[in-house]
Structure formats: C-alpha cells, structure tokens
Amino acid sequence: xxDVSTQQLTSTLSDGCAQxxxxxxxxxxxxxxxEPHLESFPQxxxxxxxxxxxxxxxxxxxxxxxxxxxxxxxxxxxSTPSDMASVPKHLNFITGxxxxxxxxxxxxxxxxxxxxQNVDLVEIQGTVEEVTLDKCxxxxxxxxxxxxxxxxxxxxxxxxxxxxxxIKWFMLALGxxxxxxxxxxxxxxxxxxxxxxxxxxxxxxxxxxxxxxxxGKLVASRGPTVFGWDSCFEYEGTTYAEMEKSEKNxxxxxxxxxxxxxxxxxxxxxx
Amino acid sequence: xxDVSTQQLTSTLSDGCAQxxxxxxxxxxxxxxxEPHLESFPQxxxxxxxxxxxxxxxxxxxxxxxxxxxxxxxxxxxSTPSDMASVPKHLNFITGxxxxxxxxxxxxxxxxxxxxQNVDLVEIQGTVEEVTLDKCxxxxxxxxxxxxxxxxxxxxxxxxxxxxxxIKWFMLALGxxxxxxxxxxxxxxxxxxxxxxxxxxxxxxxxxxxxxxxxGKLVASRGPTVFGWDSCFEYEGTTYAEMEKSEKNxxxxxxxxxxxxxxxxxxxxxx
Numbered sequence: 001x002x003d004v005s006t007q008q009l010t011s012t013l014s015d016g017c018a019q020x021x022x023x024x025x026x027x028x029x030x031x032x033x034x035e036p037h038l039e040s041f042p043q044x045x046x047x048x049x050x051x052x053x054x055x056x057x058x059x060x061x062x063x064x065x066x067x068x069x070x071x072x073x074x075x076x077x078x079s080t081p082s083d084m085a086s087v088p089k090h091l092n093f094i095t096g097x098x099x100x101x102x103x104x105x106x107x108x109x110x111x112x113x114x115x116x117q118n119v120d121l122v123e124i125q126g127t128v129e130e131v132t133l134d135k136c137x138x139x140x141x142x143x144x145x146x147x148x149x150x151x152x153x154x155x156x157x158x159x160x161x162x163x164x165x166x167i168k169w170f171m172l173a174l175g176x177x178x179x180x181x182x183x184x185x186x187x188x189x190x191x192x193x194x195x196x197x198x199x200x201x202x203x204x205x206x207x208x209x210x211x212x213x214x215x216g217k218l219v220a221s222r223g224p225t226v227f228g229w230d231s232c233f234e235y236e237g238t239t240y241a242e243m244e245k246s247e248k249n250x251x252x253x254x255x256x257x258x259x260x261x262x263x264x265x266x267x268x269x270x271x
Numbered sequence: 272x273x274d275v276s277t278q279q280l281t282s283t284l285s286d287g288c289a290q291x292x293x294x295x296x297x298x299x300x301x302x303x304x305x306e307p308h309l310e311s312f313p314q315x316x317x318x319x320x321x322x323x324x325x326x327x328x329x330x331x332x333x334x335x336x337x338x339x340x341x342x343x344x345x346x347x348x349x350s351t352p353s354d355m356a357s358v359p360k361h362l363n364f365i366t367g368x369x370x371x372x373x374x375x376x377x378x379x380x381x382x383x384x385x386x387x388q389n390v391d392l393v394e395i396q397g398t399v400e401e402v403t404l405d406k407c408x409x410x411x412x413x414x415x416x417x418x419x420x421x422x423x424x425x426x427x428x429x430x431x432x433x434x435x436x437x438i439k440w441f442m443l444a445l446g447x448x449x450x451x452x453x454x455x456x457x458x459x460x461x462x463x464x465x466x467x468x469x470x471x472x473x474x475x476x477x478x479x480x481x482x483x484x485x486x487g488k489l490v491a492s493r494g495p496t497v498f499g500w501d502s503c504f505e506y507e508g509t510t511y512a513e514m515e516k517s518e519k520n521x522x523x524x525x526x527x528x529x530x531x532x533x534x535x536x537x538x539x540x541x542x
Contacts, residue, residue, distance in 0.1 A: 122395045122396065122397060122401075122405070123395065123396045124393045124394065124395050124396065125393065125394045125395065125396055125436075125437065125440070126393060130393075134393070159441065159444045159445065160443075160444035160445075161444075162437075162440055162441055162444050163437075164440075165396075166396065166433075166434075166437050166440075169396070169433055169435075169437075170430065170433055172431075173430045173431035173432075173433050174430065174431075180456075181456030181457060182453065182456065183456070184455045184456025185451075185452030185453065185454070185455025185456060186452060
C-alpha cells in the first residue's frame with residue numbers, strides 16, 4: 001500500500017496542477033505553516049488584517065481566487081505527455097453506488113467496458129485534486145490494476161470553497177432540505193459544483209485527472225430530493241433537480257468531466 | 272508506510288471505541304452504505320423521514336446522541352489491558368506548532384521529557400477517533416519509534432457534530448470573527464470542543480487515545496482572537512479567550528485530555 005505524505009502529494013500536483021496552490025508559497029509548507037494558527041494554542045499576535053492576508057495567501061482551497069486568473073476547467077489538462085497512458089478495454093470503476101455505475105457505464109459505453117469493484121477506501125483531507133489523486137492511487141494498489149475513481153465537491157464562495165470535498169458529511173448531517181441554511185449568515189450564495197474523475201494505469205503509475213466545474217447558487221430545496229444536493233444547487237434559475245436529465249448533463253460538473261474523460265479514453269484505449 | 276482502510280480502522284476502533292459508531296450498524300458498512308446517498312446520482316426514492324432516520328442511524332459523527340447514553344469522556348478509557356504499553360522517558364511529540372509543544376511540555380514536564388519532531392502527515396476524513404488513530408500510526412511509522420500526536424475538533428450540535436475534525440479548514444476560511452455565522456441559520460448554537468491525544472509505541476503497535484470534551488456554545492468573537500477559535504467558544508457565559516489560562520485549563524477539552532494522558536504516562540513510563 002502507498003502512503004502519501006503532503007510532500008509527495010505536492011510533488012505530484014506540481015507537475016500538472018501547481019496552480020491550485022497559492023502562488024509563491026511552496027505547497028508542502030501549507031500544513032506546517034498553517035497549523036500554528038488553527039488550534040486553540042497560544043500563537044504570535046498578528047493583526048486581523050495581516051491574519052486574513054496570510055490566510056488568503058496560504059489557504060489551500062484557493063480556487064475561487066485562481067478562477068479569476070485562469071478558467072478553472074483549464075487547470076487540469078489531459079494532453080500533457082505524462083498522460084499518454086495505456087487504457088485496457090475493460091476498466092474497473094471503484095464505486096459502491098450502483099446507480100452511479102450505471103450512469104457512467106451508459107455514457108462511456110461506446111468507448112470502454114466499465115466493470116465495477118467496490119473497495120473500501122478512506123479519503124484524505126486536502127484539496128479536491130489531492131483527495132481524488134490519493135484515492136485513485138490507493139484504489140490501483142488495492143485492485144492491483146487499472147482503475148477509475150470519482151469525487152464530487154460542492155464549494156461555497158462565502159466559505160472560500162468549503163465544504164468542498166467534505167460536502168458529503170454535511171449532506172448526511174443536514175440533508176437537502178437544511179443544507180442551504182449553512183449560508184444563511186452570508187450574503188454571497190454562490191457555489192461551484194466540481195466533479196473530478198481520476199484514471200490510474202496501476203500501482204506506481206501517476207493518475208490522470210478529468211475535472212468539470214459548474215457555477216451556480218445554493219438555494220432552498222426545489223424539485224425531487226433523491227439526488228444528493230441536486231435540489232439545492234441552482235444553475236441559471238433552475239435547480240439540477242428541476243432539470244431534464246439530458247439538459248442537466250450538458251451543463252453539469254459531471255457532464256463536463258465525463259466529456260473530457262470520454263474524449264481522452266477514445267484516443268487512449270488499446271486497439 | 273501503513274495504509275489504513277476503513278475496514279482496518281473499524282477493527283481497531285471496535286476494541287476500544289465501538290460506542291462511537293451507531294448501534295447495530297457494522298462500522299465498516301458506513302462508507303459503503305452511505306455513499307449512494309451522498310452524491311448527485313440517481314438513488315432509490317425514500318421518504319424524507321426515512322432518509323433522516325437512516326442518516327441519524329448511520330452517520331458516523333453520532334457522539335451527540337451517544338452523549339445522552341453515556342458521558343463522552345468515559346468513551347475512551349485508558350485502563351484496558353491492551354493499553355499497558357511501554358513508554359520511554361523521551362517521547363516525540365509530532366507537531367509543527369512550537370507554542371503547542373511548549374504548553375504540552377510544561378504540563379507533562381514532571382512525568383516525561385517531550386521532544387519535538389515535525390513530520391508532514393496528511394489527515395484522513397472520518398470520525399475524530401479515526402483521524403487521530405490513523406495520524407498516530409503513520410507518525411510512528413515515519414519516525415520509526417514511539418510518538419504522541421494530538422487533534423482538536425469543534426462540533427456543532429445543529430450540524431450533527433460537524434465541522435468536527437474539519438474545523439481547521441473552516442477556521443482558515445472564515446477566521447474567528449466570521450466563524451459563528453455558520454450557525455446563523457440554526458437555532459441551536461451548542462458546540463462541543465474535543466481534544467484527542469494518541470500515543471503509539473512504534474510501528475505495528477496499537478495507539479492509545481486520551482480524550483477530553485467540553486460543552487459550550489458558538490458565539491460572536493469576544494476576547495483576543497489570536498488563539499484559534501477560543502474567542503468564539505463560550506463555556507458557562509465566558510469565552511475561552513476571556514478566561515485566565517489556569518481557569519481555562521481546568522475546564523477545557525485539552526486540559527481534560529492532558530489530565531488523562533498525564534495520569535496514564537505516570538504509571539507507564541519506564542523506570
């Protein structure tokens with residue numbers, strides 16, 4: 001099994017996703033640098049303004065700031081030389097969700113045969129990309145072969161992109177009808193849905209990421225509440241839950257990520 | 272390096288902390304069982320009431336419910352036979368926070384010599400206990416010897432004990448002056464501060480946990496804002512930040528955890 005330290009993760013990310021870290025701050029300094037300010041222990045006194053400045057510079061979920069510099073969907077390219085992986089015709093999608101499997105199977109059907117394997121994997125804390133990369137590496141170790149994994153985030157701008165990868169725990173705690181209350185105390189209701197697929201050829205290989213992002217708003221639940229937070233995420237006046245599936249797939253974070261994945265698979269699957 | 276799957280974590284926890292899991296649900300089923308309901312994929316339709324019931328039964332942060340059954344501070348005992356570990360006179364405390372090191376060194380000074388080692392460790396997602404146990408195991412692997420680690424959580428009752436182990440990210444995003452807005456949309460402002468120390472004898476050994484919990488309320492910041500969320504956590508009318516240090520140590524989550532750790536060390540340190 002692989003152990004992934006922050007340092008290792010960072011070296012990996014710096015190949016393809018260095019932009020997800022705050023500029024000028026070596027990413028491996030994040031945990032070390034920030035820890036003193038996180039907990040209930042005495043820390044050197046700094047002004048609120050300075051503290052905010054440091055937080056903004058150092059905070060690892062800086063995508064809302066980065067988005068202004070560069071479109072987020074371009075952060076994860078799938079055309080770098082290191083991505084020229086070999087993909088078998090049969091691929092294991094690691095998920096315990098049969099509906100998810102069916103949906104992804106249907107979309108990728110013409111390109112690849114997706115099989116299912118359910119592996120118990122603990123997820124790490126970190127950025128969207130770190131969480132997915134780590135999960136993918138360990139899944140490849142666990143099945144000792146090529147794997148596909150997926151991770152979904154919901155990022156609130158008012159919370160500097162949190163809950164992000166932790167949204168699943170908040171959904172469990174609050175459910176779709178209460179989730180929007182998290183932003184009651186904040187004027188800015190904007191949210192970004194992020195879907196990240198990762199493919200790894202096998203143990204020791206670097207995963208490749210395919211990410212889709214959709215900007216919207218967190219709203220009081222409208223529409224069926226059976227699809228996670230679909231009823232609380234509004235895109236241009238309509239919640240995901242209120243949309244026709246085909247309409248949603250065109251603009252959704254997952255639709256965008258699957259488009260990239262499908263295109264890449266089409267040119268990389270073994271003949 | 273050790274890889275810790277949910278399954279492995281669960282077997283460990285079931286020795287000493289089985290109570291932290293919902294009764295009647297095998298803990299290793301949590302991730303698998305819950306995953307289908309977390310994300311934006313079609314799931315079997317169930318009623319809101321049923322969904323809530325399931326969420327409450329399955330949700331891994333069930334300590335607020337458990338607290339009603341049994342005082343939380345008794346959940347983690349330090350007198351079970353498996354805890355009879357051997358503790359050297361010099362012990363590595365894994366932290367990058369010099370102030371934390373100094374404070375813990377001062378409190379444990381008469382009992383043990385605490386040295387510092389700063390190891391970059393990624394934390395996993397999970398319950399307070401899972402996060403600390405995993406961090407402790409990997410720290411022991413990293414330094415190839417005995418280690419002490421610590422983790423601090425802030426749990427909001429209205430969010431079924433979240434942010435919990437993720438509080439550090441929310442503190443970074445919002446800071447002490449904005450943190451209380453997370454509960455603006457909820458009537459219940461009660462919060463619990465949780466401090467968990469873990470000691471591990473070395474690679475392959477089971478860590479021992481020492482936990483302290485203090486019930487309070489999340490409030491608008493009062494007092495100095497230099498000590499993490501101390502200015503937002505009110506205990507019996509006074510925020511941690513407004514208290515004298517000695518007064519705070521008597522009732523604080525960390526004070527309670529350190530009391531247990533100190534007592535245990537005193538009877539386990541090698542003569």
